[in-house]
Amino acid sequence: MDMKMDMHRFTVPWLDQPVQLQSSRADKCKLSPEQCAFRNSRWRYWYEADHVYALNTVYLCCAIIAVFAISNFIVHYAPDRIKRTRIYRLTTSASRYMAYRGYRIPVFRYWSPSLGVVALGLVGVVFFFAMTLGPKPYYWPTDANYGSSPPIATRAGWMALALLPFVLALSLKANMISALTGVPPEKLQVFHHWTSYAMFVLALVHTFPYIIFHIWKGDMVKQWKTSVVYWTGIPALLSQTYLTVMSLPAIRNRFYEFFKATHLIAALIFVVFFFLHCDFRLSSWDYFIASGALYLTSLAAAHIRTYLLHGLHTATLEQLPSGLVRVAVPTIVKWTPGQHVFVRFITSDLHLLTAHPFTISSVCRDPDEEGKASELIFYIKPRKGVTARLASLARQRPGCKKKILIEGPYGGVSTYHLCRFDTIIVIAGGSGGGFSLAMVDEALRLTGLTTSGKGVQGRRNLQVIFSTRDRSMADWYVQEIESRLSHSTELLSDTEHGYETSVSVHITSRPMTSQSTNTVDSGRGSMRDVEDIEKEEKLPAEITTTGMFSLNVHRDARPDIPGLLERTVGVAGMQAELLGHRLRIGVLVCGPASMLHDTRNAAALAQARALRGDVEEVYLHSEPFAW
Incomplete structure (x- = not known):
């Protein structure tokens, strides 16, 4: 008796029995043998529902992760x-096509995710539909009291919990799934x-059968007033509804700052x-323990790197x-x-x-x-929120400095991949130009290297395509890319294994003229202007370059990305x-959704040439503007 009183003394208000890690599975059926057999079958037995539905959901997710981890x-x-x-x-080409x-x-x-991502989504849809709607019945028969939890609600609830x-x-940005599979967090x-x-x-699906069942029984008001499960479930569902609706792309992009601050x-x-709603039924709390361990470990790793290893920085x-x-x-x-x-500005006027x-x-x-520290450089296109405030500060106080914290880095292309390519195609649009500049710098730095550190056979090819609607953006890009190409020490010193480089800048918003191309061919030590345009529309009059590269500026002409990749693969085959x-x-691309869509599809179609043996591989790395 004293032990029983002590156990009750340590209960908490929202729990109706002493706190335990799991509730008991003890069960004694008082129905007829036929009814008990019906109630206790694998797909209907409440006391094993967590093993049947939650664990199978975990197995599915872990199996998918394991496939990609082994592939990595x-x-x-x-x-x-x-x-x-x-x-x-064959396997590589097929998987890359997907x-x-x-x-x-x-x-x-709307631009869909890749076919592979859609296929994985369909696997999930089939699994959850089969596990939810496959077993019968959805509600208990009325010939006996089989329990107060409708079978369809039970299985849906356990599968929802297993996904947590x-x-x-x-x-999370620093997550264990990325570490195992090699898939960057932004693509997850x-x-x-x-x-x-x-x-x-x-x-x-878990909620509404309970409402229907208790309305049918006529005790819905009683359940609401007396059952803690009901009033804990409502706040959980309302907050989940908010998160789901606000995360829809059209809404999230429009109210990004508000969603980020409240989510x-x-x-x-x-x-x-x-957590309170689950009330330690069966093994429900195991999933919260697992969630907390994964989340807090990853969060701690990111914060340790941000605050202790990286520390405070100064941005100009x-x-x-x-x-x-x-x-x-x-x-x-x-x-x-x-x-x-991820940059956090340590100032109240910048979020x-x-x-x-x-x-x-x-x-x-x-x-x-x-002889000095490297510089992280970002080129930011002002839009709304913090980027608009950054532009305002830079305009009002040129060269102003702000204290920042840095989390990361994440994603990117490894040196392992860049060293392997005989031909590199860098494609960028708008503010994605900054991405392409880093890729060009790294490609030139790694000239003549392979993964083993030996030179490749013959000269390599570097093609850069930049597209923008803004004339001033095009001027900026031409100056930046020309500076990098002309001052590359690798380009100067390694004529046998260096890059044959071509740059195409496309200005898509200018009116069509009779001549549509400017060409600068510095590899032969000459410049020629093949477009007779008005003085104010010309690019900088003199471009001093060294090495072998060509620079082309196209007006009112969008880049033909599918045609470019098809020609490049054909030439590589010859x-x-x-x-x-x-x-x-x-192929390395960063730009708007339409550009990524065209490039992805062109790279997918090129896998057929890789499969036939025309080329060793066609690899694509893509970076969207937002994710």
Whole structure:
């Protein structure tokens, strides 16, 4: 008796029995043998529902992660003799086709995720539909009292709970799934959204059968007044509804700053009330423990790196004539090209409580060789919110300095990949120009290298395509790219294994003229202007260059990306016959959705040429403007 009183003394108000890690599975059926057999079958038994539905959901998610983790391991550590086999090339080409191929719905201005991502989404849809709607019945028969939890509500609730650890893990920049699979966190965001949507739909399927059941019994008001499960479930569902609706792309993009500031609060409310709602039934709290372990470990790793390893930095802001804001940050942080960091400005007028992602537009160099720290450089296109405030500060106080914290870097293209390519195609649009500059810098720095550190056979090819509607942006880009090409020490010194470089700048908003192209061919030491245009429309009159590269400016002409890739792969195939070995092509793109869509599809179609053996591989790395 005393022990029983002590146990009750330590209960908390929202729990109706002593706190335990799991509730009891003891069960004694008082129905007829036939009814008990019906009630206790695998797909209907309440006391094993967590094992049947929640664990199977976990197994599905872990199996998908394991497939990509094994693939990542093979890509990095498989011997070259395996990578040269036909079955490896077939598997690689097929998987890349699935990863690159996308679709467009012009009516809704919608660009779909890749075919592979859609396929994974369909796997989830089939699984959850089968597990939710496959087993029968949805409600208990009325010939006996089988329980107060409708079977369809039970299974939907457990599957929703099982998704919680994956939803939280996928929401973080530094997450274990990225570490295992090699997939950058920004490319996992689509799965964070989709698992959240699945969890919300399952929560609705879990909720409404209870309402229907108790309205049918006539005790809905009584349940609301006496059952803690009901009033804890409502705040959890309302906060989850807010998170789901606000995360829809059209709404999130329009109210991004507000959503970013409020979504963590809403998520905390959801998790707390969801925890109370589960009331340690069966193994429900195991999933909260797993969620907390994954989330807090990843969060701690990111904060340790941000606050202890990176520390406080000083950023210098500069407004450029093109309208871009240049942010320069001296640092000892190391990064690879194309990576991005999350920047938190330590000032109340620049959203102190939120961090914002910016793509790095510079190359990390050895401070011992350079004699100074490397500079993180960002070129930011002012829009709304913090970027508009940055532009205002840079305009009012040129060269002003702000204290910042840096989280990251994340994503990017590894040196392992860049060293392998015989041909590199860099494609950028608008403010994605900063991404392309970093890629060009790194490609030139790695000239003549392979993954083993040896020179490649013959000269390599570097093609840069930049598209913009803004004339001043085009002027800025021409100056930046020309400066990099003309001052590249690798381009000067390595004529045997250097890059044959061509740059095409497309200005898409200018009216059509009789002549549509400016060409500067500095490799032969000459310049010729083939377009007779008005003085104010000309690019800078003199471009001093060294080495071998060509610069072309096209007016009122969008780049033909599919045609470019098709021609490049065709030329590579012919060169392979002459050189005696197949060439590798790397495509690196950053720009608006339409540009990414065209490039992804062109790279997907090029996989057929890789499969036939015309080229060794066609690799694509893409960076969207927003994710």
